[in-house]
Amino acid sequence: MLAFIEAVIRSTLDFAPPIILAALGGVISERSGVVALGLEGMMRLGAFFAAVGALATGNAWAGLSLGILAGGIAALGHAWLSIRWRSDQIISGVAINLVAMAGVTFLVEAMYGNTDTAGSATIGRVSLAFLKDIPILGTLCGHTWLTWIALAIPVAMHVLFYRTSLGLRILAVGEKPAAAATLGVSVSAIRYGCVIASGLLAGMGGSALSIATLDRFSNHMPAGQGFIALAAVIFGKWTPLGACSAALFFAAANALRIGLESSLPSLHNVLPSGIMLALPYVLTLLVLAGFIGRSRSPAASGVPFDTEKR
Amino acid sequence: MxxxxxxxxxxxxxxxxxxxxxxxxxxxxxxxxxxxxxxxxxxxxxxxxxxxxxRDPIAGYQKMFLSGLGTLRGLGDSSVKASVLALTGLSVAVAFAAGLFNIGCEGQLVAGAIASAFVGQAIHPGTAWIHLPLALLAAALAGALWALIAAWLKVRRGVHEVISTIMLNWTAIYLVESWLVTGPLSARSETGNSLPGTAQIDPTAELPRFFGQRSDLGFAILLAVVAAVLVWCLLHKTWLGFEMRASGNSAETARASGIPVERRVYLAMAVSGACSGLAGAVLILGIHHQYPAVFRTGYGFDGIAVSLIGGNHPLGLLLAACFFGVIRTGGAALQLLHIHRTFPELIQGLALLFIAxxxxxxxxxxxxxxxxxxxxxxxxNTGGDAPxxxxxxxxxxxISAPGGQEAAREARSAQGGE
Known part of the structure; x- marks a missing residue:
């Protein structure tokens, strides 16, 4: 039993980083007032370009940088459309997803003649060998650096939001942009920064799929994880620590499902995997509906800011 | 202006x-x-x-455009793809008219598909006159019901439909593909082992084709055209449609003039979901003839692209759907040039990006x-200031600089007012 729990914790910590990172991207973008529907596409770009970078240089960290950059550039486009041109953020988010989906498939085929890339270098692992023999805590050893980065960033973002003036400005811009602008805060600068940060984070999340969880880009990536991340944003009530916990919870549910399916194949008849897979989304709907707690989106999320309208 | x-x-x-x-x-x-x-x-x-x-773009484009139009088989494939795109596009457009953004076409399509696959193989009326309409009706109902969950959440719980429909998409996909199709509804062989996908539907539930096995050209495209005409009539020729559009333009104004906005939201989402459900039925009853084990279509998100490129107008989106139906059929021919068959989807996605x-x-x-x-x-032309x-x-x-700025500002304020 202990071995089973340890295995579930271990794979949770392996599954979670992409979701946590993308969800944090969603949090920072939405808290500044820009809807984050393009997470899935940005993750896909990150996953692909991280593999490209890792293959080209043989260095996983160079790949990670390229993956992060790719997500950031996609987000810059999204920011430019939705802030400078006040475009419909939902449409441009969906467009990013569609372009990333088909565009990356085209690029993989053009560059590698296949739908997957070859195996590449992966992000190194943190051994923490001294914990190895302690029960439960032993599960913390041997994860990649990205796992620890993904666990550290939520704390950093929490401090940013609630302990710094910049963070308070971000929250103000997402709730009442007109009031923030009156106080001399540049709404568009804050939003540009936050949307680009969301792309960098989603790109990092995508990179975690292709150079940490796996050692190559595979064409099914990210297989809806961008949308799970969006669910985690809502389930976590648009806060960094909440979104991180929600992402960990969804990853744990997934790890539990896989663990149970391999150790108890007959369970499928009692509790089909489809129900387990749908669980994160159903729970998110229940939270949204107010059956479990209440989740409220930032007031100005999705509304372009117009200086001429107060 | x-x-x-x-x-x-x-x-x-x-x-x-x-x-x-x-x-x-x-x-x-x-x-x-x-x-x-x-x-x-x-x-x-x-x-x-x-x-x-x-690679050779001219040859590629030639293949892409011609293989979807040149042969009877290609034309059939194009027509089915076009009708699925048109139905999901209509789904988005109806919701748009009522001020709703239905991103959940994919989930409603899956719900419609499984409903039509179920009715197609579970009942045996023996005649297509009963069986086919029942299967289509089941699909429309399933799609509408799935969409109504989002409408209910919006009206009663204040949940934005974009978020709820995304969650409902994945809920439908996982419940259907990883539970119903592999479990309760999976096909069984003689020995009782489960087979991939659901059981084959009866021939009486198949969408009739004009040229038999030679081409898929058939009722699918007619269904899409009829649906487009009906939706256009609903939106522009009926009182209900007027009230739906009024609710979409300004819920407050509509409510003040006595329009039951909430009921129009329900109606718009139900019609929207029904269109997506029918799109699923076209795929099942027209092509697969069962709910296959692997059925990740993505057509739901394409509906958004088709609707917006078609100006959210039933006729416009029908044209857009035909265009993309043709080039997406041509995608298969692109593989001869070692270009992935999803390449036309890139064209579609970029077009949506430019619309954005x-x-x-x-x-x-x-x-x-x-x-x-x-x-x-x-x-x-410039009025009084003749140079x-x-x-x-x-x-x-x-002359042009001030005029251009003024016009741009006017356009921007019109944009913001939408």
Missing amino acids: TTDIRHSTGSGLFGRLRSLTARLTAPQNHPLLLPLCAVGLALLVCFIAIWLTG GRAIMEHVFLRVHERASAAPENPE EKGTKVTQKSE
């Missing part, structure tokens, strides 16, 4: 071209110009992309319009 363009006469080809440009880019033509430019730009970008990757940047394109159109209509040949001859270049910039 009105524009008064007096066309210069007798100033040769250049002048005529200029007045044509001025007329084409006039603001009232933007609804037509925008999708054409978006698709044109997308085609251009993709052309360059193929060329940059060292409509403010930029409209800005450019207006600038071009100002430039072209403020031609030095017809100075009366004198002689210093053409500086005058032109003087």
Whole structure:
């Protein structure tokens, strides 16, 4: 039993980083007032370009940088459309997803003649060998650096939001942009920064799929994880620590499902995997509906800011 | 916004071209110009992309356009793809008309698909006259019910439909594909082992085809056209449709004039979901004849692209659906050039991206319009400030700059007001 729990914790910590990172991207973008529907596409770009970078240089960290950059550039486009041109953020988010989906498939085929890339270098692992023999805590050893980065960033973002003036400005811009602008805060600068940060984070999340969880880009990536991340944003009530916990919870549910399916194949008849897979989304709907707690989106999320309208 | 363009006469080809440009880019033509430019730009970008990757773009485009139209089989494939795209596009457009953004077409499509697959193999009335309508009805109902969950969440719980429909998408996909199709509804062999997908539907539930096995050309495209006409009539010829559009324009105003906005939200989502459900039925009853083990279509998100490229108008989106239906059928032929068959989806996605940047394109159109209509040949065009001859270049910039800014600001405020 202990071995089973340890295995579930271990794979949770392996599954979670992409979701946590993308969800944090969603949090920072939405808290500044820009809807984050393009997470899935940005993750896909990150996953692909991280593999490209890792293959080209043989260095996983160079790949990670390229993956992060790719997500950031996609987000810059999204920011430019939705802030400078006040475009419909939902449409441009969906467009990013569609372009990333088909565009990356085209690029993989053009560059590698296949739908997957070859195996590449992966992000190194943190051994923490001294914990190895302690029960439960032993599960913390041997994860990649990205796992620890993904666990550290939520704390950093929490401090940013609630302990710094910049963070308070971000929250103000997402709730009442007109009031923030009156106080001399540049709404568009804050939003540009936050949307680009969301792309960098989603790109990092995508990179975690292709150079940490796996050692190559595979064409099914990210297989809806961008949308799970969006669910985690809502389930976590648009806060960094909440979104991180929600992402960990969804990853744990997934790890539990896989663990149970391999150790108890007959369970499928009692509790089909489809129900387990749908669980994160159903729970998110229940939270949204107010059956479990209440989740409220930032007031100005999705509304372009117009200086001429107060 | 009105524009008064007096066309210069007798100033040769250049002048005529200029007045044509001025007329084409006039603001009232933007609804037509925008999708054409978006698709044109997308085609251009993709052309360059193929060329940059060292393959032959002309041959590629030839294959892509011709293989979807050239043969009876290709035409059949195109027609089915076009009708699925048109139905999901209609789904998005109906919701849009009522001010709702239905991103959940994919989930509603899956719900409709499994319902039609179930009715197709579970009952045996023996005649297509009963079986086919029942299967279609089941699909429409399932899609509508799935969409109504989002409508209920919006009306009663204040949940934004974009978020709820995304969650409902994945809920439907996982419940159907990883539970119903592999469990309770999976096909069984003689020995009782489960087979991939659901059982084959009866021939009486199949969508009739005009040329038998030779082509899929058949009732699918008729269904899409009828649905488009019905939706257009509903939106523009009935009281209900008027009230739906009024609720979409301004819920407050509509409510103040006595329109039951909440009930119109329910109606719009139900019709929207029914269209997506029918799209699922077309795929099952028209092509697969079972709910297959692997059925990740993505058509739901394509509906958003098709609807927006078609200007959210039933006729416009029907044309857009036909165009993308043809090139997506042609995608299979692209594999001969080692281009992935999803390449046409890139064209579609880019076109949607350019539509998302409509403010930029409209800005450019207006600038071009100002430039072209403020031609030095017809100075009366600029109203009272008729420039004198002689210093053409500086005058032109003087005339066009303030006008351009004004028009752009006007366009932007119109954009913000939407």
